[in-house]
Amino acid sequence: MDDMIAGGCQCGAIRYSLAGPLPPAYACHCGECKKQSASAFSMSIPLDYDQLQVEGTPISFTTTAFSGRxxxxxxxxxxxxxxxxxxxxxxxSITLKVGSLDDSSGIAPQGHLWVSKKQAGIKLDQAIEQFDTQPDDVTEWRGNLGQNS
Known part of the structure; x- marks a missing residue:
């Protein structure tokens, strides 16, 4: 993906675009990510917020991450x-939710976090980096995704 990339919410009230290519994505299997995605895991792409051109105004709520932050x-x-x-x-710095992209068909995770909480029946590619929990410095790990593949 190396042209303009677009995404947004289901109802169209919020749209965003950014210039590609996208950084590598990762999947998280922790309980919080399963809850927020209402699925077996969540896929995210780390990037700088200023790369997005956003139309509409999202709202936010705050939770406490595993790190305590x-x-x-x-x-x-x-x-x-x-x-x-x-x-x-x-x-x-943000983690963009892959499912909010208009076309996520070419995106595969380049790493998996919290596989100790993985949903039963989900099979992972053993060639992709996996952590039972998460790396000590998850921000640094996100920045290095895809460099070892």
Whole structure:
């Protein structure tokens, strides 16, 4: 993906675009990610918020991440679609939710976090890096995704 990339919420009230290519994605299997995605895991792409051109105004609520730090969860007030997470308000570095992209068909995770909490029946590619929990410095790990493949 190396042209303009677009995404947004289910109802269309919030749209975003950014210039590609996208950084590598990762999957998280922790309980919080399963809950927020209402699925077996969540896929995210780390990037800088200033790469996004956003139309509409998402709202946020704050939770506490496993690290103990605040995690700000941005979503559409109309339809509830989760769009991205950030450690700050206003957001700077974010983890964009892959499911909010208009076309995520070519995106495969380049790493897996919290596989100790993985949903039964989900099979993972053993060639992809996996952690029972998460790396000590998850931000550094995200920045290095895809460099060893």
């Amino acid at each position: 605040a995690k700000h969860n941005f979503f559409c007030a109309n339809c509830g679609t989760r769009l991205w997470h950030s450690g700050s308000i206003p957001p700077d």
